[in-house]
Amino acid sequence: MYLLRDALPGSPRGATNVNPTRAVRLLVCGSADRGDDGAALSAVAGLLAGLPPHLLSVMEVRRCEQLDLEDLLDLPDTTACVIADAVIGLPVGQIVTIPLSELPDRDAAALPIPRSSHVLPIGQLVAIAQVMRDRPLEGSFVGIGGRSFGFGRALGRPVRAALPAYRCAIEAALINAAATAEQRTL
Amino acid sequence: MHVTPEIDAAGDPRPSGPRPGIDHDFNVAYITRVEGEGSLRLRVRDGGVVEARLSIFEAPRYFEQLVIGRTPDEVIDIVSRICGICPVAYQMSAVHGFEDLFEIEVDPEIRALRRLLYCGEWIQSHALHIYLLHAPDFLGYPSAIAMAADHKPIVAQGLAIKKVGNQILSTLGGRAIHPISVRVGGFSKVPTAAALAPLREALDGAVDAAMETVRMVAGFEVPEYHREPNLVSLVHPTEYPYNHGRIVSSDGVDLPVDRWDDAFEEIQVEGTNALQARTHDGGVYLLGPAARLTLSPGTLHPLAAEALAETGLGDVIRTNIYWSIAARAIELLHACAEARDIIDGYHRPAEPRVKWTARPGRAAWATEAPRGLLFHRYELDDRGRIAGAQIVPPTSQNQAAIEADLAAFAPSVLDLPHEEATLRLEQLIRSYDPCISCATHFLDLRVERPT
Numbered sequence: 001m002y003l004l005r006d007a008l009p010g011s012p013r014g015a016t017n018v019n020p021t022r023a024v025r026l027l028v029c030g031s032a033d034r035g036d037d038g039a040a041l042s043a044v045a046g047l048l049a050g051l052p053p054h055l056l057s058v059m060e061v062r063r064c065e066q067l068d069l070e071d072l073l074d075l076p077d078t079t080a081c082v083i084a085d086a087v088i089g090l091p092v093g094q095i096v097t098i099p100l101s102e103l104p105d106r107d108a109a110a111l112p113i114p115r116s117s118h119v120l121p122i123g124q125l126v127a128i129a130q131v132m133r134d135r136p137l138e139g140s141f142v143g144i145g146g147r148s149f150g151f152g153r154a155l156g157r158p159v160r161a162a163l164p165a166y167r168c169a170i171e172a173a174l175i176n177a178a179a180t181a182e183q184r185t186l
Numbered sequence: 187m188h189v190t191p192e193i194d195a196a197g198d199p200r201p202s203g204p205r206p207g208i209d210h211d212f213n214v215a216y217i218t219r220v221e222g223e224g225s226l227r228l229r230v231r232d233g234g235v236v237e238a239r240l241s242i243f244e245a246p247r248y249f250e251q252l253v254i255g256r257t258p259d260e261v262i263d264i265v266s267r268i269c270g271i272c273p274v275a276y277q278m279s280a281v282h283g284f285e286d287l288f289e290i291e292v293d294p295e296i297r298a299l300r301r302l303l304y305c306g307e308w309i310q311s312h313a314l315h316i317y318l319l320h321a322p323d324f325l326g327y328p329s330a331i332a333m334a335a336d337h338k339p340i341v342a343q344g345l346a347i348k349k350v351g352n353q354i355l356s357t358l359g360g361r362a363i364h365p366i367s368v369r370v371g372g373f374s375k376v377p378t379a380a381a382l383a384p385l386r387e388a389l390d391g392a393v394d395a396a397m398e399t400v401r402m403v404a405g406f407e408v409p410e411y412h413r414e415p416n417l418v419s420l421v422h423p424t425e426y427p428y429n430h431g432r433i434v435s436s437d438g439v440d441l442p443v444d445r446w447d448d449a450f451e452e453i454q455v456e457g458t459n460a461l462q463a464r465t466h467d468g469g470v471y472l473l474g475p476a477a478r479l480t481l482s483p484g485t486l487h488p489l490a491a492e493a494l495a496e497t498g499l500g501d502v503i504r505t506n507i508y509w510s511i512a513a514r515a516i517e518l519l520h521a522c523a524e525a526r527d528i529i530d531g532y533h534r535p536a537e538p539r540v541k542w543t544a545r546p547g548r549a550a551w552a553t554e555a556p557r558g559l560l561f562h563r564y565e566l567d568d569r570g571r572i573a574g575a576q577i578v579p580p581t582s583q584n585q586a587a588i589e590a591d592l593a594a595f596a597p598s599v600l601d602l603p604h605e606e607a608t609l610r611l612e613q614l615i616r617s618y619d620p621c622i623s624c625a626t627h628f629l630d631l632r633v634e635r636p637t
Contacts, residue, residue: 031364034267065363066270070349104331120318124331128318131334132341151252151267 022060023181024139024174025075029067029085035153036092036146039166040084042155043144047167051174058178067122072129072137078185080177081139083122084170086159090145093162095169100126100137138180140173142166210600210607226611228596238592240585240615250575253564257571258284258370258544261564265577266364269621271314274307274355275555276577277368278429279562283551284370286444287566288542295535296372297429298528299358303365304428304553305525306354309392310362311556312475312518313351315619316399317344320511323613324406340402343395347518350392353385354525372539382529389526396519397493403515404497408508409610413594415587416469417477417504418450420554426485426520427478427554434481435471444550446561452578463583470586473558474618475513480504487527490520507591510617544570555580557619581620588618 032038044061051059060079064071067083075081081100090096098106104127120128122141130136144166148156155163210230229237249268253261262280266273278300285292317340318330327333334341352362357377359365367373415436420443422431433441439449450471452461465471479486479494480503486494494500494516503509550563558580565574595614599607 031267065361068352068362069345070352073345120330124329127331128334128341131331132338132345151249151264 022076023058023079023185024055024060024177025071025079025081026059026061026170026174027067027071027081027083028061028063029065029083031065033152035148035150036086036144036156036159037149038155039086039144039146039159039163040170043163043166043170044084046163047170051171055174055178058181059174067125069120069125069129072125073132075129075133075137077135078181079138080181080184081137082170082173082177083139083141085122085141085143086146086149087143088146088149090143092145092147092156093158094145095162095166096141096143096145097169097173098141098143100139100141101130103127103141104130138184139177142170142173210596210604226592226615228592228611230596230600233597233600235593235596238589238596240588240592240620250577253572253575255571258549258564258566261572261575262368262370263366265562266366266368268577268579270363271311271621272307272555272557272560273364274303274359274368275553275560276562277365278304278553279551279560280549280564281368281370282429282553283444283549283562283564285542286551287547287549288370288545290371290540290542292372292540293535293537295533296376296539298532299373299376300368301425301428302354302525302528303358303368305521305528306351306358308351308517308521308556309354309525310348310351311619312514312521313344313348313399315556316403316511316514316518317341317348319619320514320616321403323609323616324403324408324511343398347392347395347399347522350385350388350522353388357381357385369539371542372535372537374538376535376538378534379532382532386526386529389522389529392522393489393519393526396515396522397489400493400497400512400515400519403511404499406511408506409595409598409613411506411508411591411595411598411614413507413591414505415472415477415507415590416465417480418471418473418583419477419481419559420552421481422485424485426487426524427482429553433552433559436477436481437469439465443552444548444563446550446552446559446578447563447576450578450583452576452582460582460585461578462585463578464586470590471583472507472587473580473583474510475517475556476503476507476510477558478554479513479516486516487520487523489523490516493519507614507617510619514619546570557581557621558584579621581618584618584620588615588620 028040028044030037030040032041062071103123106123126137144159144162146159225241227237227239227241249265253264256264262277265276265280268276322330322333325333325337355362355365359367367375417436420427420431421434431443433439433443433446441448450463450465452463455462497512499509499512503513544566546566546568548565552559552561560580561578563576564572567573591614592611599610
């Protein structure tokens with residue numbers, strides 16, 4: 001079995017040349033070869049070609065198998081961020097959009113939030129990034145509930161069925177993020 | 187340590203509830219700042235520990251079955267997925283085992299590049315654990331978030347070091363997590379010297395920052411504790427152990443790197459989804475930075491050896507697991523300094539890998555993951571495909587030592603307020619930098635946060 005590759009650019013972790021002109025960074029998490037973990041990759045791969053040109057022109061897309069603090073720390077001040085990932089803790093196929101600024105509080109309060117297998121929970125990553133940057137992160141987390149994360153598996157049927165709605169949710173989050181970023185630069 | 191329900195002198199079970207002021211129960215349903223899902227249960231009756239259990243409830247992952255029928259190069263890609271923090275270790279134990287069976291001699295520069303890749307993994311893993319997972323315990327914070335608010339420069343320093351480790355993995359492995367370049371016989375592609383030049387520059391800063399790290403952690407206040415563990419690690423006569431050496435223990439084991447199972451075995455233990463490991467006679471042993479530093483002090487990079495000597499912690503690192511953070515910092519410095527040396531001496535090999543022919547037989551090898559010895563054994567059939575596999579990660583080997591330390595340490599915290607005592611016990615577990623996901627090779631993650 002060979003690892004699936006996708007057309008999205010990889011995360012330039014460790015690189016120092018960050019494009020400062022993009023108003024929105026889309027972080028696409030997950031692995032294409034681990035069942036429902038590839039939901040965000042599939043959704044974004046089918047989404048990009050249909051996005052309005054003005055939105056595409058202000059977007060930076062990064063594929064990050066596991067979300068890393070560096071992906072948030074090197075965000076330019078005027079850039080908003082959308083994180084897309086499959087999660088557990090939600091009914092399979094259910095979609096949730098959570099403002100990034102709310103994730104740390106949900107984590108701290110142990111409210112039912114999407115759990116993911118990142119080295120640090122996403123709420124902690126966002127919280128540390130906000131502390132290190134001295135400002136809140138603008139943008140949102142768009143998750144889809146998954147069930148099967150087995151290595152070598154394809155997307156499960158419920159997640160495949162929810163992909164159109166998931167694309168819409170990501171697009172809406174991108175439009176909101178772009179609007180937020182535009183307001184900040186005015 | 188698992189003890190059956192205690193029996194009083196008359197042979198009757200004692201009341202199950204703790205008696206105030208005499209008995210103590212410590213329960214941590216969800217251990218934080220470790221990788222994976224686990225819990226702690228400790229019961230003390232009449233001042234004695236009757237149960238010390240680190241339960242691993244993360245679901246099994248079945249990787250040993252997933253590789254059945256696969257080719258060696260496929261196995262390398264698959265086993266790297268066991269862990270997002272130490273994928274290189276899984277690749278290295280597998281690739282060396284196959285190369286040993288196929289009698290492949292790799293170019294010395296390939297060997298050096300593999301050490302460089304391992305340096306990158308140690309750098310990112312050790313920096314993550316020291317700064318984001320473990321330091322909050324010593325600086326009095328409940329989390330890295332709270333610590334970052336007051337100690338931003340410290341967190342920034344840790345992140346800067348970790349970033350260099352990620353850079354090394356990206357440059358050599360194609361990506362920072364789950365690298366994809368390691369192949370039987372070498373690499374799919376090797377870098378030019380020019381491609382390594384930015385790493386060389388970054389490593390200058392990382393070496394300085396790692397020295398700062400050693401000084402910082404050496405100043406931490408650490409709980410008093412003493413236990414003489416049986417230590418196990420690879421030992422090599424001329425190099426600090428990553429990929430080569432012999433399996434050596436402080437109580438006299440000295441085995442070829444492919445014969446782990448001559449002295450050790452895995453056992454099933456109730457209440458945990460991870461197999462544990464013991465010596466054949468049931469003995470508990472300790473892996474990881476403290477074991478490596480103690481068994482291989484002579485092969486540390488001179489900068490790391492000097493830093494260790496300056497701390498004066500050489501002896502207590504061996505006997506007080508809380509000082510593992512210092513051992514980890516010394517190894518962080520070693521990895522940064524050795525990575526820099528490797529790049530300085532690098533000459534690109536003519537070919538990225540040598541040709542090979544598979545053969546049936548037993549492929550086995552152990553390497554040193556950041557958390558300790560990682561053993562792989564594969565049986566290959568006549569087609570050169572995997573017919574059987576055994577993967578023994580360091581956390582499942584350390585699990586019994588963690589429980590032994592919990593049992594030994596607990597009596598010393600019984601006079602503390604319950605919350606503080608519980609925190610000390612959690613801190614002890616974090617001293618091992620356990621990677622619970624590795625220990626279970628989990629396949630489906632179905633754990634949900636309690637509402």
